[in-house]
Amino acid sequence: MERIPILKMGSFLLVTVQVDMHDQLAMNLQSDLTDKIVSAKARGVLIDISALDIVDSFIGRMLGNIASMSRILDAETVVVGMQPAVAITLVELGLALTGVRTALNIEKGMDLLRASIG
Amino acid sequence: MxxxxxxxxxxxxxxxxxxxxxxxxxxxxxxxxxxxxxxxxxxxxxxxxxxxxxxxxxxxxxxxxxxxxxxxxxxxxxxxxxxxxxxxxxxxxxxxxxxxxxxxxxxxxxxxxxxxxxxxxxxxxxxxxxxxxxxxxxxxxxxxxxxxxxxxEMLELSTPVVKLWDGILALPLIGTLDSERTQIVMENLLQEIVRTGAGLAIIDITGVPTVDTLVAQHLLKTVAAARLMGAECIISGIRPQIASTIVHLGVDLGDVSTKATLADAFAVALRKLHLMVARMPHSGTSTE
Amino acid sequence: MTGKGEILPLRASEDVVIVRQRVRALAAQEGLKLVDQTKIVTAASELARNTVIYGRDGTALLEAVEAGGRRGVRLTFEDRGPGIADLQLAMKDGYTTGGGLGLGLSGSKRLCNEFEIESKVGVGTRVTITRWR
Missing domain, CATH: 1.10.490 (Globin-like)
Known part of the structure; x- marks a missing residue:
């Protein structure tokens, strides 16, 4: 089955979403990530969505779920690189992604994770 | 013929x-x-x-x-x-x-x-x-x-996004804002945020005479969109008249940070970046 | 009004991806700005998913339209599903029967310039949206 690769960098996991995800692929990513957080003893998750040209309510919900689940597993999630047009559209759609932390790029996302984990 | x-x-x-x-x-x-x-x-x-x-x-x-x-x-x-x-x-x-x-x-x-x-x-x-x-x-x-x-051309001219410091952008808005102009200005700002990687943006509305519901909503949506991208906006220069309009219109500014002047907003932004402005010790007569 | 349309099937979740890509291509071709392209593609994604989940034999019709010198994109999502009994309720933010966020209909309405919905219980649902340049 199609899968989005998850990279491990120290105590962080990095996911770069580069394909237009159909719903099942997004669901797979969600369960793969939670598994990997546990197996890799990860403290932080970075999800880079700079290549995504839309985020609809389904993907938005998935991002929210990943953030809450990882928090329960004692890992912080930061979503990085959302494009301006995507952000404007999400706001209009009515999705605030409350509970999801964001950063402009991977580097700033890392800083944010390091600072919050201490 | x-x-x-x-x-x-x-x-x-x-x-x-x-x-x-x-x-x-x-x-x-x-x-x-x-x-x-x-x-x-x-x-x-x-x-x-x-x-x-x-x-x-x-x-x-x-x-x-x-x-x-x-x-x-x-x-x-x-x-x-x-x-x-x-x-x-x-x-x-x-x-x-x-x-x-x-x-x-x-x-x-x-x-x-x-x-x-x-x-x-x-x-x-x-x-x-x-x-x-x-x-x-x-x-x-x-x-x-x-x-x-x-x-x-005028829209482009009248909406410069300026860099105040590494990581701090400012958008000084001047003149009447209509819905279309606000939209263009805001898109511009978000694009500059991505291009420069600046995590803080100050939207200064000192030069804006009035704000209606639609414009206020556009401002708030921009702040929300910037937050989704991972940047924080501070709105400065809200004159008393506009503040009362915003309250009167029932627009909820929520947890958007606002400051009275651009200078106040800049000070807040510097603090967030853990920077401080200090006076140089006796620099006046040192150029001999 | 001129329309040369393209009809795409909506049966599985992969079909939603194809609809998104075709709508993106059409919106770009009709000269919509990036933000407006993103809005109509997102709305299309929401409505196409609704059609796949709730409808049966669903289709999406993609058209380039022109009126009064303006160009735009019109999308029609049609299915032969169970229909919606209470449209007003279905249009409310947060209302869902499918376990989603309940933003599909209400949210996509905010993302376009024109929104029209018709539904008959036992017959099916048709949603038409338009985004102008």
Missing amino acids: SVLQQVLANKEAEVLSAWIAEQASDRTLQKGGSKSDALKEQSAELLGALREGVQQGNGEDIQAPGWTRTREILTDISAHLIKRGLTPAEVATFVFSLKRPLFQLVQTATAKTPEVLANELWTTNQLLDRLGLFITEVALESREKTISRQQT
Whole structure:
């Protein structure tokens, strides 16, 4: 089955979403990530969505779920690189992604994770 | 062969010189450069095209293919006159100034047959009216194009996003904000945030006289969008009047940080980046 | 109004991806700005997913439209599903029968310039949206 690769960098996991995800692929990513957080003893998750040209309510919900689940597993999630047009559209759609932390790029996302984990 | 056809075919030179004289005596057209060679040449060209158009028997339907050349020349002339500062109505007088010379020659040619005269004058008049309307329309169109181009340019000019410090952008808004302008400005800001990687942006509305519900909502949506991208916005320069409007309109600013002045907002931004401004110790006399 | 349309099937979740890509191509071709393209593609994604989840034999019709000198994109999502009994309720933010966020209908309405919905219980649902340049 199609899968989005998850990279491990120290105590962080990095996911770069580069394909237009159909719903099942997004669901797979969600369960793969939670598994990997546990197996890799990860403290932080970075999800880079700079290549995504839309985020609809389904993907938005998935991002929210990943953030809450990882928090329960004692890992912080930061979503990085959302494009301006995507952000404007999400706001209009009515999705605030409350509970999801964001950063402009991977580097700033890392800083944010390091600072919050201490 | 109609009389108009004959006049244009046999007396073209005569019509042209009478027309040019007519143009030269017209004040409006003087402003359009009626004494210049450029306009004289264009007049001669137009007359030639007119002759061909009439000869091909296209009648008064000036959208017909036989009038293509005439329409092209009129479009050129319109552009020329508009550039010289003529209004669309004044541009039309260029075509109408052909009436007198043409009527006179048609009249001379049909002096002995009044019924023919009336008929010929009517068709000639109608043709020139249509050409006059056409050139007015072209002139109006080009003016509208200029206006919309200028509007876009003005929007771009009036919305600079400036860098205050590494990681701090400012958007000083000046003048009335309508919904469209706010949208463009905000998109601009978000793009600059991505391009520069600045995590903090100050939207300063000191120079904005009024804020309506729609504009306030656009501001809030921008702040929300920036947050989704991972940047934080501070709104500064909210004057008391605007503050009361916002409350009155029932717009909820929520947890958006606001500061009275741009300087206050800048201080907050510096603090968030763990930066501070310090006085240099005794720098006054150290340049010996 | 001129329309040369393209009809795409909506049966599985992969079809939603194809609809998104085709709508993006059409919106770009019609000269919509990037933000407006993103809005109509997102709305299309929401409505296409609704059609796949709730409808049967669903289709999406993609058209380029022109009116009064303006160009735009019109999308029609049609299915032969169970229909919606209470449209007003279905249009409310947060209302869902499918376990989603309940933003599909209400949210996509906010993302376009024109929104029209028709539904008959036992017959099906048709949603038409338009985004102008």
